[in-house]
Amino acid sequence: MPTNPTYPGVYIEEIPSGVRTIMGVATSVAAFIGYFKCGPSNKAVQIFNMGDFEREFGGLDKLSEASYAISQFFLNGGTQAWVVRVTSDTAEKAEIPISGTISGPTALTVTAINEGKWGENVYITVDDNTPVSGEFNLSISEYSTSGNRTTITRQEIFLNLSMDTSATNFVQNIINDPNTGSKMVNVIAAGSTAPLANGTLSGTHTTNPDIPVSPDINATITDGTTSTPATPLEVPLSISPGEQSLSDIAPALE
Secondary structure (H helix, E strand, O other): OOOOOOOOOOOOOOOOOOOOOOOOOOOOEEEEEEOOOOOOEOOEEEEOOHHHHHHHHOOOOOOOHHHHHHHHHHHOOOOEEEEEEOOOOOEOOOEEEEEOOOOOOEEEEEEEOOOOHHHHHEEEEEEOOOOOOOOEEEEEEEEEEEOOEEEEEEEEEEEEEEOOOOOOOEHHHHHOOOOOOOOOEEEEEOOOOOOOOOEOOOOOOOOOOOOOOOOOOOEEOOOOOEEOOOOOOOEEOOOOOOOEOHHHOOOOOO
16 A cells, blocks of 8 residues: 655655566557658658658658658558658758838748758749738749649648738738648748738749849830739749758759
8 A cells, every 4th residue: 555645754665566568569650761852850750641741741752762661661551650851950941031112121031941942942922912901912832843844732822911910910920820820931020011012032042043032023015115014923932042952962853
């Protein structure tokens, strides 16, 4: 019977010895550590099928032997796995500062949610087609290219966002929410000016041309004048000059 302590001191309780059964544990749970095209870095993520793997880590990649091992695991009856994506210590996230006016200060900085060159396939569109003045919509699209065909693989649209930090639709709270926010990017808001309603792009990995932030794209029409298109243009996120991508630890894509 357990001793009932009634005053400060040292109590001794004898526990009868005996044979104790060793409980069995599942041996069908696998762990995979390797290079994957996207996904959280240095963090174990539980997956239950290839659909989970594709959503979290981008699916099969010809540069990743581990991705094919995961596919074979589930094809041969595996039901649960833990996956860890590793990157180099200097791997960076693609990002773009979006100005509030042409050549003005940064209003919103958009950053890929995790490291790697995959972020250069993410496009951001800003438009101000909202019922409330000063609010804006943010469209986030990831593209993939196979041969000569480019398609949208996933897209997120967030409507009626605000730069007001006290508002319930404050852009930073909406986009960065870990449960209901974006699965592709995070944002940092600066000031109260809404981001410019046109296409934006970031700096470069190391070789892309240097293009201004929030460019004002003009189209020449028949009478020789120019006009700015009403439809926002999409341009990609990319990694700033001099920063390292996953291509430094994996062979270059053909």
